[in-house]
Amino acid sequence: MTSPFTDLIVAFTRRKGIELAPDWAVNVPADLSLDDSGALDALAAALEWKVAPVGKPRAHDFPLLGRHAVHGWGIAEQWIDGEHIRLLTASGMVEAPFDDTLELFAPDVPAGVRLPARERAIDLFWSAILRRKSMLVDATVATIVVNLISLVTSIYSMQVYDRVIPRSGMSTLAVLTGGMVFALILDLMLRNTRAMMIDREAGHIDSEVSEYFFARMQAVRLDARPKSIGTMAAQLRGTDQIRSLLSSASLFVLADLPFALLFIVVMWTLGGIVSLVPLIAFPLSLLLAWLMGRFIKADTNAAQVSGNRKNGLLVESLDAAETVKATMGSWHMLAAWNRLIDQVHHSDLNVKRWSTLAGSGFSALQQLAYVGVVCLGAYEVTEGHMTMGAVVACSILSGRVSGPIVSALPNLVVQWGFSRSSLAALDNILAMPSDAPLDRQMVRYQHAVGSLKIEGVKFVHQGTKVGVAASRAVITPGERIALIGPVGSGKSTLLRLMAGLFAAQEGHVTLDGVDVRQMAENDLRRHICYLPQDYRLINGTLRDNLTLGLSDPGDEKLLAAAQATGLSQLIQSHPQGLDLQISEGGMGLSGGQRTLVGLTRLLLVDAKILLLDEPTANLDQDTETRVLGALVQSLRPDVSLVFVTHKLQLLNLVQRLMVVANGQLAVDGPVKDVLAQLQARPAAAAAQPSGAPSPTSSQTPAQTPVQTIQASS
Numbered sequence: 042m043t044s045p046f047t048d049l050i051v052a053f054t055r056r057k058g059i060e061l062a063p064d065w066a067v068n069v070p071a072d073l074s075l076d077d078s079g080a081l082d083a084l085a086a087a088l089e090w091k092v093a094p095v096g097k098p099r100a101h102d103f104p105l106l107g108r109h110a111v112h113g114w115g116i117a118e119q120w121i122d123g124e125h126i127r128l129l130t131a132s133g134m135v136e137a138p139f140d141d142t143l144e145l146f147a148p149d150v151p152a153g154v155r156l157p158a159r160e161r162a163i164d165l166f167w168s169a170i171l172r173r174k175s176m177l178v179d180a181t182v183a184t185i186v187v188n189l190i191s192l193v194t195s196i197y198s199m200q201v202y203d204r205v206i207p208r209s210g211m212s213t214l215a216v217l218t219g220g221m222v223f224a225l226i227l228d229l230m231l232r233n234t235r236a237m238m239i240d241r242e243a244g245h246i247d248s249e250v251s252e253y254f255f256a257r258m259q260a261v262r263l264d265a266r267p268k269s270i271g272t273m274a275a276q277l278r279g280t281d282q283i284r285s286l287l288s289s290a291s292l293f294v295l296a297d298l299p300f301a302l303l304f305i306v307v308m309w310t311l312g313g314i315v316s317l318v319p320l321i322a323f324p325l326s327l328l329l330a331w332l333m334g335r336f337i338k339a340d341t342n343a344a345q346v347s348g349n350r351k352n353g354l355l356v357e358s359l360d361a362a363e364t365v366k367a368t369m370g371s372w373h374m375l376a377a378w379n380r381l382i383d384q385v386h387h388s389d390l391n392v393k394r395w396s397t398l399a400g401s402g403f404s405a406l407q408q409l410a411y412v413g414v415v416c417l418g419a420y421e422v423t424e425g426h427m428t429m430g431a432v433v434a435c436s437i438l439s440g441r442v443s444g445p446i447v448s449a450l451p452n453l454v455v456q457w458g459f460s461r462s463s464l465a466a467l468d469n470i471l472a473m474p475s476d477a478p479l480d481r482q483m484v485r486y487q488h489a490v491g492s493l494k495i496e497g498v499k500f501v502h503q504g505t506k507v508g509v510a511a512s513r514a515v516i517t518p519g520e521r522i523a524l525i526g527p528v529g530s531g532k533s534t535l536l537r538l539m540a541g542l543f544a545a546q547e548g549h550v551t552l553d554g555v556d557v558r559q560m561a562e563n564d565l566r567r568h569i570c571y572l573p574q575d576y577r578l579i580n581g582t583l584r585d586n587l588t589l590g591l592s593d594p595g596d597e598k599l600l601a602a603a604q605a606t607g608l609s610q611l612i613q614s615h616p617q618g619l620d621l622q623i624s625e626g627g628m629g630l631s632g633g634q635r636t637l638v639g640l641t642r643l644l645l646v647d648a649k650i651l652l653l654d655e656p657t658a659n660l661d662q663d664t665e666t667r668v669l670g671a672l673v674q675s676l677r678p679d680v681s682l683v684f685v686t687h688k689l690q691l692l693n694l695v696q697r698l699m700v701v702a703n704g705q706l707a708v709d710g711p712v713k714d715v716l717a718q719l720q721a722r723p724a725a726a727a728a729q730p731s732g733a734p735s736p737t738s739s740q741t742p743a744q745t746p747v748q749t750i751q752a753s754s
Contacts, residue, residue, distance in 0.1 A: 046073035046080040046114065049106075050150075053116050055485055056104045059150050075114040075131050081106065081146060095145040102147070109135065110142040117145055162467035165253060166283060169246045176242045183235040188300040190228045191441050192307065195434040197221045199311070202430030251280045258470055260562075264503060264543040265474040275352035276470060279345075279463025286453075286460045301442045308438050311431045312421060318413035319442040322406050329406070333399040334454050337392050341458035344388035345466065351381040360626070396455050407440070414439045474544065476562050483561040489568040490553050491518040491649030491681055493539060495706075497548035500538055509534045511548075511706035514699065518649065518679040521694060523686055523712075526701035532685045533574060535701060536652050539683065540571035552650075566590070570648035574655045574685075576639035578627030583612070584619040586627075587642050594645055602644040605671035607664055608637040632659035640668050644675050651676070653684035657691070669694060692716075 047066045054061055068087045073080040085092045095105055100120065107117035107128050115130035117137075126145075128137040137143045170177070197217055205214045254277055267273050301323055308316035358365060358374045365374055418432035493516040501508035509531030516522065516539075526532050537543040538550055541557035550557050557565055578586045587599055599619060603609040611634055615621050627635040636659045643651060657665040665688075673694055676682060682695075692698065698715040700708040708715050 046075060046077065046084065049075060049114055049116070050084065053104060053106060053148075054150055056116065056118075057150065061150075077114075078108065080114060081108070081148070085148065090151070091149040093147050093149070095147050097139070098145060106146045106148060107137070108144045108146070109137050112137070162254075162279075162464045162471060165250055166246065169249050173242055173246075176238060180235050180239060183231045185300075187228055187231050187235075188303075188441075190224045191300075192304065192438070193224055194221070195307075195437040195441075198437055199428075199430035199434035202433050203428045204430075247280055247283075250283075251277075254280060254467060254470060257475065260475045261470070261473045262476055262542075262544055263537065264500075273353075273470070274356065275349035276463075276466035278352075279460075279466050282456070282463045283460045286456045304438045304442050308435050311438075312414075312418060312427045312435045315414055315417045315421060315427070315432075315435050318410050318417060319439050322410040322413075322439075323442055326403060326406055329399065329402050330454055333395055334458065337395045337455065337458045338461070340388045340391040340395070341455070342462045342465075344385055344392060345459060345462035347381055347384040347388060349466065351378070351385060354378055354381060392455060392458070399454060410439050410442075411436060476541075484555055484559050484564075485561050486552070486555055486564045486568070489564075489649045491568070491679060492516070492553050493569075493650055493681070494551045494554075495539070495548070496551070498538060498545045498550060499547040500534060500543055500545045502534075507531075507704070509538070509701065509704045509706075511535060514706060514709055516650070516681050516683065518681055520681045520683075520697055521673070522681070522683045522697045522699060523692055523695040524683060524699045524701065525686060530701045531704045532701045533654050535706065536571070536654050536683070536685060539650075540569050540652050541565050542571065568648060569650045569652065570643060570646045572639050572643060572651070572653045572656055574658065576627075576635050578623050578630070578635055578638060580625045581623060582617075582619065583621040583623060583638070586623060586638055587619075587645065589642070591642070591645055598645065599641075602641045605644060605675070606637050606641045606668045608634075608641045611637070633661070633664070636660060637664075637668070640672065643672060648680065650681045651683070653682070655685050655687070657686075657688070665691075 047069055050066075051061065065088070069084055070087065073083060077083075081092060084090070095102065098105060098117070098120075103117060103119050105117040106114065107126070108114050109128060109130070112128065112130045112132065112135050115128045115135065118127045118129055121127050121136055124139055125136045126139055126143065128135045128143070200217060201214065204210060205217070258273065258277055301319075305316050305319055305323070308319065354374070354377055358378075365371055414436050415432065418427065418435055421427045422429060422432060495511045495514040497512060499508065499510045507529075524532050524536065534543065538545055541550065541560070544558055552560065552565070552568060557569075579589065584599065587602075588594070596619065600609065600612070603612055611630075612618050612621070623630065627638070630638075636656065640656060643653075657669065660668065669691065673682070683699075684691075686692075692712055695712060698708070698710065698712045699706060700715060700719065708718060710718075
């Protein structure tokens with residue numbers, strides 16, 4: 042019996058704590074098996090992995106890939122004794138002797154970009170930058186050579202004025218000029234090479250860090266997400282501003298600044314007291330840059346916040362366009378947009394004002410420094426302390442001391458102001474609670490029984506007093522349960538807690554005794570499948586949405602599932618079929634069609650527990666009966682089904698009923714018993730003497746759950 046070799050690699054990497062990319066096996070031959078002696082070589086060649094054979098492994102070298110002459114490929118887990126190794130194969134655990142029949146390998150598996158966990162965004166960028174030390178060394182060498190060429194330029198001018206012109210040394214001029222032209226060509230090549238190298242690496246850094254933050258944003262717990270998704274998305278765009286800063290030519294001024302001190306020293310050797318001019322102007326320029334950065338800090342922060350809110354309003358207005366038009370809310374949205382635009386323009390105007398002031402201030406300092414050098418130089422020449430060529434050289438060097446600052450610092454100050462605000466916004470994303478905290482290894486749970494238990498759970502939505510509480514509930518494999526209750530009672534919240542999408546502030550939700558908050562997200566989502574009430578589709582084809590997060594089952598299974606739910610009518614009526622293009626959120630499809638896509642995907646999922654939030658709310662009665670019938674028939678006896686509903690006729694599909702009222706799991710039991718209990722409550726309340734308090738008034742809403750579903754049906 043053969044098994045796919047890629048399954049072995051997935052199991053191996055999990056034990057190594059490495060997360061493979063979703064499409065890692067795209068280029069791997071599909072016929073590799075555990076009996077194929079050349080499977081690892083073929084896989085390594087397809088993926089360009091390096092594979093090193095291992096001699097006698099030490100204890101910390103495990104796990105390793107092992108190939109036994111009889112048992113085939115497996116995972117070598119550890120030494121059993123000094124002569125045998127425990128090898129996990131497709132046929133089970135094997136005690137393989139460490140001899141010529143066993144080969145061990147350590148593949149160098151490249152993990153997806155997994156930057157270390159950080160609390161500050163700036164640490165992530167520094168981590169990515171420092172991993173490119175060779176680029177930093179090359180850029181530093183290029184900067185040194187470029188600045189030395191600038192020094193040579195001033196020396197060339199001094200030699201021409203002091204030696205060539207007085208002596209009419211044309212041959213000397215030709216040699217000096219030829220060498221200078223060569224130096225300038227080298228300077229041009231180095232500057233361009235340095236710029237292109239920085240741009241390329243800045244792009245790579247942006248790719249890595251953006252991937253990290255996008256994954257981190259997706260991992261933010263649903264109950265901890267900010268209210269404005271558009272604003273959160275705008276915060277993620279801050280990586281673009283930081284990339285612009287990293288790749289900006291203005292950043293080179295930081296590498297040029299140390300050479301300003303060297304140029305001042307050279308000016309001291311050439312002109313003595315003349316060097317005092319740049320020695321005074323240089324710190325004044327730095328002080329001016331620091332002051333400008335302090336002044337524009339508040340305005341760049343305000344502009345960044347207003348810009349993010351503007352992006353949030355734009356996303357909201359486009360997403361809710363139908364509601365806005367139907368409720369005549371266009372003027373309200375336009376007024377809010379104009380207010381944000383005014384705020385952005387006000388902050389931007391202040392930033393530009395300070396930037397303009399900084400530019401004019403730097404320019405004035407440069408001109409004053411030049412005048413000071415020429416003035417003192419002329420005095421020193423008349424006194425015989427320096428030559429005319431030395432004056433020219435000092436004027437050139439003076440421009441090199443403050444020139445980069447004058448041209449680059451105003452733009453650099455503004456860019457750093459916005460980047461600092463972007464870093465603060467990215468820090469907010471890092472501070473949000475995550476489904477998979479980076480500071481601990483989540484539990485890998487591949488084979489679940491399907492026993493879900495709720496114990497002492499209490500949950501309150503962020504910034505509110507609304508939530509849900511459940512003292513105890515156990516869902517055993519194979520149960521069919523309906524969750525009912527008035528609108529806003531907490532049914533959907535309880536379902537999300539069961540799915541691990543929300544994290545309870547108190548208590549535990551466990552799957553087979555393992556807290557769902559400690560379980561690896563991929564394993565949890567594979568065992569517990571949740572279908573939200575408002576099922577949204579992603580931009581792509583219908584096939585993409587049906588197989589989202591799943592291994593492609595093939596078109597035959599897709600069409601069979603679509604036939605069972607009735608989605609086949611959409612597929613057959615459209616010329617593109619399964620390749621039907623779907624826009625963001627599923628726009629273009631009706632609410633019922635979007636629901637059918639979600640329900641069709643359920644039939645393709647091999648999950649232990651299905652949690653459905655009003656799955657048939659958008660369906661007509663005939664479609665509802667057909668879809669739920671197909672769903673129930675397709676479920677294995679050990680698969681549990683829990684769904685929220687307001688429709689009384691759906692209760693014949695379940696054997697157990699949970700009632701949520703006023704944020705409490707109030708009643709739980711067999712359907713007949715619960716319905717009888719709910720029917721008895723209004724009768725008991727009606728029979729109570731007038732004015733007497735009801736013993737169940739604190740738990741009984743104005744309309745009982747059974748009345749609610751009766752009214753809905």
